[in-house]
Amino acid sequence: MLTITINIVYIMLSLSLLMAFVRLTRGPSLPDRVVSLELIASIVVAFVGVHAVDTGVANLLDVAIVIALTSFLAAVGFARFLERGGPR
Template sequence: MINPWVIDAAYLMLTAALILAFVRLAKGPSLPDRVVALELVASIVAGMVGTHAIDTGVAAFLDIAIVLALMAFLAAIGFARFLERGGPRDD
């Protein structure tokens, strides 16, 4: 059994990372930077869901975390394809 303070520390670190990723998402400076920040936000959310799965012991949350990570990966590929084909850029 994992100590509760370890789970709390993981939630705290993930929350801090999420806040910093949102700051990067808002500030930019360019569209590719924002795309990377959006991918990071999705990965952090998947990590939070995984941490919640460990905390509660419900294995179904791991399936949700895997689906979130895969969807974020596919969205990042879509954004990269959009930028590669000459989408709007501000850099």
């Protein structure tokens, strides 16, 4: 039963990753692309977390934390870039 649930979660995460990638490529403005990039990073963290639960390797959670912190810092950097006027 757990294997079926994990496979369903992998499928749902894959579909959400695909939709976020579509928004990243088609986004009409730069803020839309930044938000979709942050969403992609969150989905990757979710993938790593589900994989850690699936395999039982707890060290992968450290990787997920590092990815989440890095994406947060990147989002803050993009927000400051957009606040100061964006591309000129």
